[in-house]
Amino acid sequence: MGGRAVVKVHEGRLDPNAPLVLSTHELGRRPGTMRTLRRTVPAPADLGIAVIGVPEGSDLELDLRLEAVMEGVLVSGTVRGRAVGECVRCLTEVSQDVEVEVQELFAYPGKTPAEVGEDDDEVREIAPGELIDLEPTVRDAIVLELPFQPECDGPCQQDYEIGVSERTLGEAEDTEEPADPRWAALQGLLEQQPGQTPSDTREKS
Numbered sequence: 001m002g003g004r005a006v007v008k009v010h011e012g013r014l015d016p017n018a019p020l021v022l023s024t025h026e027l028g029r030r031p032g033t034m035r036t037l038r039r040t041v042p043a044p045a046d047l048g049i050a051v052i053g054v055p056e057g058s059d060l061e062l063d064l065r066l067e068a069v070m071e072g073v074l075v076s077g078t079v080r081g082r083a084v085g086e087c088v089r090c091l092t093e094v095s096q097d098v099e100v101e102v103q104e105l106f107a108y109p110g111k112t113p114a115e116v117g118e119d120d121d122e123v124r125e126i127a128p129g130e131l132i133d134l135e136p137t138v139r140d141a142i143v144l145e146l147p148f149q150p151e152c153d154g155p156c157q158q159d160y161e162i163g164v165s166e167r168t169l170g171e172a173e174d175t176e177e178p179a180d181p182r183w184a185a186l187q188g189l190l191e192q193q194p195g196q197t198p199s200d201t202r203e204k205s
């Protein structure tokens, strides 16, 4: 356990001006120190999936708590934004409010996963400059919250429902229709085989 290397999730120096890069400096490594952070920031790029996401630059409301603990800084709270995408059926623009809960521990540099109490080998570390990058955490949470197949609640929903019922009716009718004549002929042959009545009679005569 002690031999496992710490996987540093941050990549070197963070940009202190990035919207989701936060400073932990004020907490001063004193366990129990807490700071609340309420701020509206511009959403970073790629905050979503191909069909729907929070547009880059749109408002992202942060309502967070930064708390110094023994192992590092625990960040928790909610993040809100408005996702915009396309209806998968009619491509009309759809939008919906997204609110996600986040919780992430950022360890002081040099801590092993065991020391931090993580089961996996991944520990998010506080980067040089006492900065943390909340962007991956927020992205993961938002992606999980978004629908894979966004749907509008406009007329295409009704069309779709009508389409479904027509298809269901069609399937029901199909089962009552007589089978394809070619299959019927084959079916007849198969049914004759077990008793082999026709050939038997021919041999006898």
Ligand SMILES: [Zn+2]
Binding pocket: 087, 088, 089, 090, 091, 092, 151, 152, 153, 154, 156, 157
């Ligand atoms: Zn639609």
